[in-house]
Amino acid sequence: VHAPADRIVVCSGFAQGLALVCAAVGAGRFATEAFGHASHRAILAEGREVSALTVDDEGACVDELARERAVLLTPAHQFPLGAPLAAHRRVAVAEWARERGGVVVEDDYDGEFRYDRQPLGALQALAPERVVYAGTASKSLAPALRLGWIVVPEHLLEPVLAARTRTDGPGAIDQLALADFIASSAYDRQVRRMRLVYRRRRDALVRALGRDRVRGIDAGLQLVVDVPDEGEAVANAGARGVAVEGLAAYRLGAQAHAPALVVGYGTPPEHAFTTAVARLRAALS
């Protein structure tokens, strides 16, 4: 990530960061991925139209971008389907942004947590003047902190800062504590520790569910598992006390998809994880 200190804006998590960028970019159609968080789509949809890009094994189909003013992407690990955005699409979306004056929001919600592959590098590095990079401490530390950061291209910095003044942000005490945590290397140690924890969880989950049924497993804190019937699988899991959602709950566009569950494995406390995996396995077999 290309991040001079004066371009980093700390915010109360990704939702505020996205809202700041929306306020700074102003009117015009936004695009997002056909699968993702409905709450993020709702932020984009405040007073504007939103289009949905098809998602396939190479991530979002960025060739569908046309007259959009901006696009929200999860290039490292498409949420929730799990593919990284392919190299040729990274180049293509950077070109689109430069030619059309578009803005790309790179939601790097789990960039620290890859397991079986080399780091991909941020899309932002390809076009630092067109891409807003968004990072978060929600997965590495805790969502309860409400601490995230956006790295903002120069032409958006003034309107982003003006919007932040109007809407407040996280307290200076939390920000200083995080800065100290990072400067002391304790943050890096924490990320490495959590990467091991999450990797072990992923391995246990893949073993339990079967390698051939799961997708999106080489990074992140969630995977997708194929099921014959989403509603039935969600109900079976729920009856055993395991909360999962069908892929349909993350569908933001019209793209059809095979029935599947999205299984997040970051949340359960350590002592409950093994039981939760066993129960999910029983529910799906």
Added chain:
Amino acid sequence: VHAPADRIVVCSGFAQGLALVCAAVGAGRFATEAFGHASHRAILAEGREVSALTVDDEGACVDELARERAVLLTPAHQFPLGAPLAAHRRVAVAEWARERGGVVVEDDYDGEFRYDRQPLGALQALAPERVVYAGTASKSLAPALRLGWIVVPEHLLEPVLAARTRTDGPGAIDQLALADFIASSAYDRQVRRMRLVYRRRRDALVRALGRDRVRGIDAGLQLVVDVPDEGEAVANAGARGVAVEGLAAYRLGAQAHAPALVVGYGTPPEHAFTTAVARLRAALS
């Protein structure tokens, strides 16, 4: 304050609280006081017209309200002029809100800090279904916390919470720490302690500047002092290292005013306060 727990929304300070109310109320003209914070007026002015109510010795002239959708007031201690909103005006603005379906935002920025008078009670108690009460920990604890709260009438609760979801808020850890601080009575002790500190500061400042030159002194963390020329007085104080602003810096409407300085006395560290008062006195004499 009439504040059932399920109507209290914790937010990152007053600016976020006001932005949430603006999002919930939607379009339509807002009113504010002719003197106040330009940053608050800027929040109101996002996509709508703003009118300014004349301020006199009884606070804001609420009889000027007509077709406004909402009004922002500082009833306990008009900021920065210092008058409490008179009882007959409190009744009148509550009636206006009920008859017209208007919304009143009561910015109780310094309600805990009154010195020579009985507590006035919140305007919100007169019309809990029309008034949003806004409190803050910025003066009692520290602005660096970015913690405030709004008490929201039932009809605005859902849109306020929806707006808060879209824009994030303070971290749960800070909120839980504050809740614990309040439940243990430590917050009340802190407020009483700070009230004494601020009262002593006010007394020292009034003695130094002369009782007949100052206004708005029976509450709050700022007072107004008459000067022959605002620009000159600000420059003289600045030359002695004392940062004060002219009343003109807080003028949001067209209302004329006699030249005066607004002197905040909450901010200087304890060890610097006596020197700051002596320097201000020298600058103004």
